[in-house]
Every structure is written in C-alpha cells, then in structure tokens.
Amino acid sequence: MIKTEDPAHPAPLNPLLKLALEMGPLVIFFFVNQRGDIFAATAVFTVATVIALAIHYALVRKLPVMPLVSTVVVVVFGGLTLLLQDELFIKLKPTIVNSLFGIVLLVGLYFGKPLLTVVLDSVFKLTDEGWHKLTFRWGLFFFFLAAINEVVWRTQTTDFWVSFKVFGIMPITIVFALAQTPLLMRHELPEEGEMQGDVGTADASEGVPDEPAPAAAPAPRKDTPPS
Numbered sequence: 001m002i003k004t005e006d007p008a009h010p011a012p013l014n015p016l017l018k019l020a021l022e023m024g025p026l027v028i029f030f031f032v033n034q035r036g037d038i039f040a041a042t043a044v045f046t047v048a049t050v051i052a053l054a055i056h057y058a059l060v061r062k063l064p065v066m067p068l069v070s071t072v073v074v075v076v077f078g079g080l081t082l083l084l085q086d087e088l089f090i091k092l093k094p095t096i097v098n099s100l101f102g103i104v105l106l107v108g109l110y111f112g113k114p115l116l117t118v119v120l121d122s123v124f125k126l127t128d129e130g131w132h133k134l135t136f137r138w139g140l141f142f143f144f145l146a147a148i149n150e151v152v153w154r155t156q157t158t159d160f161w162v163s164f165k166v167f168g169i170m171p172i173t174i175v176f177a178l179a180q181t182p183l184l185m186r187h188e189l190p191e192e193g194e195m196q197g198d199v200g201t202a203d204a205s206e207g208v209p210d211e212p213a214p215a216a217a218p219a220p221r222k223d224t225p226p227s
Contacts, residue, residue: 017059021052022067023170030166038087038158045090046078066101066119073097091153091161094169098146105139130187134180141176145169 025048033041053071057063073093080089101119108115114135117124126134148169153161 018056021056023166025049025052026166026170030162033159033162038090038162039082039085041162042078042081042087042090046074049074069100070097087158091149091158094149094165095146098142098149102139102142102146105135105142109135109139124184125189126184127187127189130183133183133187137180137183141173145173148172 025045028048029041029045032044049071053063053067056067073096077089077093077096081087105115105119109132114128114131116131116135116138119138152164152168156164
C-alpha cells in the first residue's frame with residue numbers, strides 16, 4: 001500500500017535542508033560584511049533570517065521554536081542596530097538567545113519537565129532519563145555559547161566576531177551534537193513497529209499448539225497367549 005502524506009502532519013524537514021536554512025543567513029551575513037560593513041550585513045542577515053523561517057513554515061506548516069525565537073531577536077536587535085547605527089545590539093543577540101534557551105532548559109528541568117524536544121524541534125524518541133540528561137547537557141552548552149560570544153565580541157574586532165559566528169560557533173555546535181550520539185543510542189526507545197513486531201511474534205508462538213506426545217503402546221491383552 002502506498003502511504004500518502006497527511007497534510008495535518010507533514011513529514012519532518014530533511015536534515016540537510018534544515019541545516020541549509022539555519023546556515024544560509026549566517027553565510028550571507030559573513031560575505032556581505034566582507035564586501036560592505038556590519039550595518040549592510042545586519043540588514044541582509046535580518047531579511048534572510050525571516051525568509052528562511054518562512055520557507056521552513058511553507059515546507060512543514062509548523063514554526064519551530066528555536067528558529068522562531070532567534071528570528072524575533074534578530075529582527076528586534078537587528079532593527080536597533082540599523083536604527084541607532086550601533087553594532088552593539090547585533091553582537092548581543094547570540095548572548096541573549098543562548099542565555100534564554102539555557103535558562104528555559106535548566107528551569108524546566110528543575111521542575112521535572114525536559115523541554116529540549118520543544119526547543120530543538122527534536123524527532124528523537126528517548127527514555128525519560130535520556131531526555132533529562134540530554135536537556136541538562138544542552139542547557140549548559142547554551143550558556144557556554146553565550147559566554148564565548150561575550151568574550152569574542154568584547155576582545156576581538158568586528159570582522160573577527162563575524163567570522164567566528166560562521167566558522168567557530170557552528171563547528172563547535174556540530175561537534176557537541178555528535179558527541180551526544182552515545183547517549184542517544186543508550187536511551188533510544190525502540191520503534192513502534194519493532195515493538196508491535198515483537199508482540200506479534202510472541203503471540204504467534206503462543207498460538208502454536210505443542211507437539212502431541214507420542215501415543216503409548218497398547219498393553220497386551222491378558223487372554224493373548226504368549227508367543
């Protein structure tokens with residue numbers, strides 16, 4: 001039977017396309033800054049971020065939490081950067097976004113609610129212990145990213161900070177995400193189809209009758225003379 005896509009529940013976005021939508025505005029930001037200045041780059045970056053979010057929504061009919069929050073902050077702080085001609089605001093954006101996500105994850109974890117699956121729009125199916133551990137790690141990692149951003153923009157040039165956003169933060173994030181693979185494998189829940197298959201196999205084995213025991217040889221009749 002051919003499975004048709006349910007419009008109400010579209011298929012998840014392809015990981016490579018998702019990465020392109022997240023990286024695209026940053027790459028554009030880098031190249032425009034190289035050819036122009038931080039203000040031109042901020043203007044293009046803001047527009048590109050909104051377009052990327054719109055494409056994401058058009059493909060899956062859903063607004064992911066992390067890109068949505070990031071886009072709102074980009075529009076607000078990018079607008080302030082252009083309006084006041086002060087690059088401080090766009091430099092503060094990564095600190096604010098990462099700190100916000102770190103606070104949400106750790107506070108949610110404190111109240112027994114691992115919110116990582118909401119923040120990252122995750123498609124993983126993990127045990128409760130797995131979600132708690134992964135949420136704690138990502139919460140600390142977001143604070144780590146905020147701290148790095150503060151150190152870099154306060155101690156380095158604007159051009160270096162822009163380059164670091166593209167060629168520093170993203171590789172660090174990818175390495176961290178890949179480092180979580182052993183945890184994901186240890187705490188991953190089995191697929192629903194596999195569970196049903198195991199149950200069906202067990203039921204089938206229970207339904208098969210046992211082999212009948214061989215019939216006992218009939219006892220000799222008493223009136224039969226011995227040979």
